[in-house]
Amino acid sequence: MQNRIQQAFARKGQNLLNVYFTAGYPSLHDTVPLIEALTEAGADLIEIGMPFSDPLADGPVIQQSSSVALANGMSLYVLFEQLREIRTKVPDTPLLLMGYLNPIMQFGMEKFCQAAAEAGVDGLILPDLPLVEYEEQYQPIFKKYGLQPVFLITPQTAPARIRHMDTLTDAFLYLVSGPGTTGGANTQAEGVQEAYFERIAAMNLRNPRLIGFGIGDKSSFQHAASHAHGAIIGSAFIRALEDAPDAPAAAKRFVASILN
Amino acid sequence: MTSNFQPNARGYYGEFGGAFIPEMLYPNVEELREQYLTILADPEFQAEYQLLLRDYVGRPTPLFEAKRLSARYNTRIYLKREDLCHTGAHKVNNTVGQILLAKRLGKTRIIAETGAGQHGVATATVCALMGMECIVYMGKTDTERQKPNVERMRLLGAKVVAVTSGSQTLKDATNEAIRDWIGNPVDTHYIIGSVVGPHPYPDLVARLQSIISEEMRKQLLEKVGRELPDYVVACVGGGSNAAGAFYHFLDEPSVQLVAVEAAGHGIHSGHSAATSVLGTPGIIHGSRTLLMQDEHGQITEPYSISAGLDYPGIGPLHAYLGASGRARFISIEDEQALTAVAECSRLEGIIPALETAHALAALGQLGAGPDDVVVINLSGRGDKDLETYMKYADKLK
Known part of the structure; x- marks a missing residue:
């Protein structure tokens, strides 16, 4: 049986839009309304950021949204409470939790996976969980609760390592568009990025590929999506929420600006 | 000599250590892990290191x-x-060793974090000595309470970046240095100033000190x-x-x-x-x-x-x-x-x-x-x- 992530890729095949937002931002209880609004507007997957005090892989925009979310009182306990009924409202859209290992370790990895599974979460993106630690320590727990790990690939990731990651998940592979943290501009010479995307495409991997980091508008989305199965937008969406009086309405406008 | 206090192959001292890094840093850290012991043991490296420790430090x-x-x-x-x-301060023992290591790894750009500024100064110093570009991340609070060291780094030709995220101290300077390294994975070596960070840094810095x-x-x-x-x-x-x-x-x-x-x-x-x-x-x-x-x-x-x-x-x-x-x-x-x-x-x-x-x-x-x-x-x-x-x-x- 296909999981929700695989179903989403089977339904659409290409140009999938994955939107990231930080739970608890702009205000504490925006989490569920934002998931509903993003789904309604046509987002194909949703990444819910679990805010952390020291997000090493993130640029200034997501750092700032994380600080605000923490100041608003967001925590894993609050987040799982908010997500308790989410699957009655949003039954089909894949939901992924994205965040750093330390808050999860304090919560307890097994307890975390259990709570995520109970809420109807499909996958986890934990950038500072290394592949070797995942395989040796956490893989059985992920499997027990039916959670898919999503691994990041960069231009420097060796092909054998990519193939290995591809065997460990039934979700998608997250292609980091180039060097840098989230929300940065593409500073690579023309053609370098495309060559990297095409090199990975030519590997004929089991899993579909989404491209993220530095994707922020319709043209960058379409460009990235043309080299993979779709793309991931985070920082640009957070910026769109920044001064919005009505976060769900801003979310709908934002998704429309990418897809229409 | 067998020791109970050396890290295992994965960088663990008992339950502590390891390398919990995003994939973006994996090739860099892995390259360092694969090579640091060989380079440190190389007689040519040792000769150069010992000479600098004696005549420069x-x-x-x-x-x-x-x-x-x-x-x-x-x-x-x-x-x-x-x-x-x-x-x-003692910080220069480490930076002298790491700059020689960076040269052998073919790196041309050096980044560092600093708290009191001593490690920043020690890094800026060896970068001047070796003619390498140097960027030092320092919490804004620390740039204010350790002004003379900021001026020393600048005089030595380093670029000092005042970090305004978080508490604006050493923790945040380290975050920013790591983010820089994520953005510059090929030409840059990160000279960590203490026995912290992902394996092999704690062991590398301990050996150099x-x-x-x-x-x-x-x-x-x-x-x-x-x-x-x-x-x-x-x-x-x-x-x-x-x-x-x-x-x-x-x-x-x-x-x-x-x-x-x-x-x-x-x-x-x-x-x-x-x-x-x-x-x-x-x-x-x-x-x-x-x-x-x-x-x-x-x-x-x-x-x-x-x-x-x-x-x-x-x-x-x-x-x-x-x-x-x-x-x-x-x-x-x-x-x-x-x-x-x-x-x-x-x-x-x-x-x-x-x-x-x-x-x-x-x-x-x-x-x-x-x-x-x-x-x-x-x-x-x-x-x-x-x-x-x-x-x-x-x-x-």
């Missing part, structure tokens, strides 16, 4: 018998004079007729000078190792950096170690008067030394450290750095007897802290 640094301090504490106190190293205890053993044999002292005392922020001072005594159980942390305004005041007491296991800057965090795993802001000890974690080696009972941890408050600054200045004519003063302030708590030999690692000199010392002049009388 000024090693060996003296082991000085502090007679008036000894009389004051009724024990035999020796000061390992790392403050006499070029640039004024181990020259301190290597010299101590020879000098003690000469001066007191035995290689092993009864106590070795060092301050711990991340823990690089302590790692260097302890290194060749780790497997000598008769030597008491004493790590001194900053208690700030008091351990339970809410303004402290005493990680061994207040910390719990977690992940900071790519390493599983003890760190100060809240119940939700958010890293909390440490406090110390000393910018070099103002860090919410400790190196995984030190977490293990504490957990295994090999080292004893003592916490010293701001005021006690200031008293020790005055004492060392007046009794020995040596103005210590604020960080080092924490180690000196522990002298009264050691329980050392009249025949015991106590070695204090005098990790840095106090010139950089003059502004703070002027501010607290009334406490230094």
Whole structure:
């Protein structure tokens, strides 16, 4: 049986839009309304950021949204409470939790996976969980609760390592568009990025590929999506929420600006 | 020599260590892990490193018998004079080694984090020496309380980036340096200044600082007729000078190792950096170690008067030394450290750095007897802290 992530890729095949937002931002209880609004507007997957005090892989925009979310009182306990009924409202859209290992370790990895599974979460993106630690320590727990790990690939990731990651998940592979943290501009010479995307495409991997980091508008989305199965937008969406009086309405406008 | 205190192949000291890094850093860290031991053991590298330590850093640094301090504490106190190293602290032992390593890895651009500025200055210094581009990340708060070091770095040709995220201190400077490395994965080497970060950094930095205890053993044999002292005392922020001072005594159980942390305004005041007491296991800057965090795993802001000890974690080696009972941890408050600054200045004519003063302030708590030999690692000199010392002049009388 296909999981929700695989179903989403089977339904659409290409140009999938994955939107990231930080739970608890702009205000504490925006989490569920934002998931509903993003789904309604046509987002194909949703990444819910679990805010952390020291997000090493993130640029200034997501750092700032994380600080605000923490100041608003967001925590894993609050987040799982908010997500308790989410699957009655949003039954089909894949939901992924994205965040750093330390808050999860304090919560307890097994307890975390259990709570995520109970809420109807499909996958986890934990950038500072290394592949070797995942395989040796956490893989059985992920499997027990039916959670898919999503691994990041960069231009420097060796092909054998990519193939290995591809065997460990039934979700998608997250292609980091180039060097840098989230929300940065593409500073690579023309053609370098495309060559990297095409090199990975030519590997004929089991899993579909989404491209993220530095994707922020319709043209960058379409460009990235043309080299993979779709793309991931985070920082640009957070910026769109920044001064919005009505976060769900801003979310709908934002998704429309990418897809229409 | 077999040792219980060397990390395993994955960089673990007991349950502490490892390399919890995003994929973006994996190739860099893996390259370093695969090569560091080979490069460090290479005779050509060693020849170049030892020559620079001697002629550029000024090693060996003296082991000085502090007679008036000894009389004051009724024990035999020796000061390992790392403050006499070029640039004024032990930090340069590491940067000299890492810049040579970076050259062998073909890197052309160097980044570093700094708290008190000593590691930043030591990095800027070796970059000038080798003609390499140098960017130093420093918390904005620290750029203000350690101004002379900011100016020194600039004079040496480094670019100093004042970090405004988080608490604007060492933790945040380290975050920004890591983010820079994520953005520059091919040409850049990150010279971490302490025994923190993902494997192999804690072991790499400990090895490069181990020259301190290597010299101590020879000098003690000469001066007191035995290689092993009864106590070795060092301050711990991340823990690089302590790692260097302890290194060749780790497997000598008769030597008491004493790590001194900053208690700030008091351990339970809410303004402290005493990680061994207040910390719990977690992940900071790519390493599983003890760190100060809240119940939700958010890293909390440490406090110390000393910018070099103002860090919410400790190196995984030190977490293990504490957990295994090999080292004893003592916490010293701001005021006690200031008293020790005055004492060392007046009794020995040596103005210590604020960080080092924490180690000196522990002298009264050691329980050392009249025949015991106590070695204090005098990790840095106090010139950089003059502004703070002027501010607290009334406490230094």
